[in-house]
Amino acid sequence: MAAHRRSRKRSAGGHTARTAAAIALAGAATATGFDGPALAEPQATPERIRADVAELYREAEAATEKYNGAKEKAESAQRRLHDLHDETARRRGRLDEARDALGSVAAAQYRGGGLDPALRLLLSENPDGYLDGTALAERVGSRQKAEVGRVRGQLREIEQLRGAARVEVEALTSRRAEMKRHKRTITGKLTAARRLLSRLPPEQRDAGADHASRSPAGPRDGVTASPAPGPRAAEAVAYAYEKIGSPYVWGATGPDAFDCSGLVQAAYRSAGVSLPRTTYAQINAGRRVPRSALLPGDLVFFYSGISHVGIYIGDGRMIHAPNPSAPVRVAPLDEMPFAGAARVS
Known part of the structure; x- marks a missing residue:
């Protein structure tokens, strides 16, 4: 049996060719640095x-939608932190007023023949520790008790605000780190795509060119045949038509460049409707509708992860921001796997 196995010799040329092909494929996969399709072998077809x-x-x-979500949460954390700082400053102003009131009491006591030791401690630079003692309230008069209680409460509120601010700082730091991770993924994927596209002549570099060429559309095509369910939807569709030809830029929300969810958000913002920033939040921003009942202005979503969105315009078509190799344009719904739709009221 061993002799039989040895008799099945492989040609040196065949082995070399297979090894070279394996090395080429491994090198292409390594070049992307990310999970996803490896760079196509040199002889791959344009398709x-x-x-x-x-x-x-x-x-x-x-990854862009995840980046957008992290950015939105980071901006919210930043706003909350700013508000907390403002509120803390206001509370410190009230604390200073309360301490001034205690100072007036202390001054009166001093003129009357002596300063109560409790007030001397309370008016020091760091009164927090002294305010926690139960003996303090027993050593001052009723007016002083009220002022001491006010200062104690205000110090407690300020400390709570500081604690909330620390939480927001941690959240902001985490979201910014998340944004950096998603940005690395995005730039890596786009770099790998550009490398692949560089193998094709310019006229063949649009990954969706075949679909787009079969779906020409002029301004307002399809809208009159199937009217929008309301003026806001109609206004959003009109905005989307005006932006046809605008470039795709990840993370952009207009007015001159967009990513997919950024275009949808901007279109409805022009109609006075505030939508969330991300696709996976936008699908829950309105009433779900089946594909068979779509009307112009409805939001249409694609892929199982709800990672792409467009604005339906009628006749089985939408306006969307496809990808960096294609500007905002009209395309058929069948261009991508349909995942659902929502109607914004």
């Missing part, structure tokens, strides 16, 4: 390259 690019764009867009 295969565009498919790999489309997958990289999809993964980059999923």
Whole structure:
């Protein structure tokens, strides 16, 4: 049996070719540095390259939505922290007023022949520890008790505000770190996509060119045949039409560049409707509607992770911001796996 196995010799040329191919594929996969489709082998067809690019764009867009969500939460944490600092400053002003009132009492006692030791401690630079003693209230008069109680309460409130501020600082730091992680993923995916696209002539570099070429549309096409459910939806559709041709830029919300959820948010903002920033939040911002009941202005979502969104315009088409290789444009719903739809009231 051993002799039989040895008799099945492999040609040196075949082994070398397979090894070279394996090394090339391994090098291509390593070059991306991310989970996802490896760089296509040098002899891949334009269709295969565009498919790999489309997958990289999809993964980059999923990371973009996570980045947008982390950014939105970071901005909220920053606003809350700012408000806490403002409130703390106001409370410290009230504390100073209360301490001034205690100072008036102390001054009267001093003129009357002596300063109560409890007030001397209370008016020191660090009165917190003295205010916690139960003996203090027993050593001062009723007016002093009221002032001491006011100062104690205000100090407690300030400390609570400081604690809340520390929580917000931690949240802000965490969200910023999360944003950096998602940004690294996005830039890595987009770099890998650009490397792939560089293998194709410029006219073949749009991963969705075949779909787009079969779905021409002029201004307002489809809207009159199937009217929007209300003036706000109609206004959002009108805004989207005006932005056709605008570039895709990840994280952008207009007015001159957009990512997919940024375009939807900007369109409805123009109509006076505030939508969340991310696709996975936008799908819950309105009433869910089946695909068979879509009307212009409805939000249409794609992929199982709800990582892409467009604005329905009628006749089975939408306006969306596809990816960095394609500007805002009209496209058929069938261009991507449909995941659901929502109607914003």
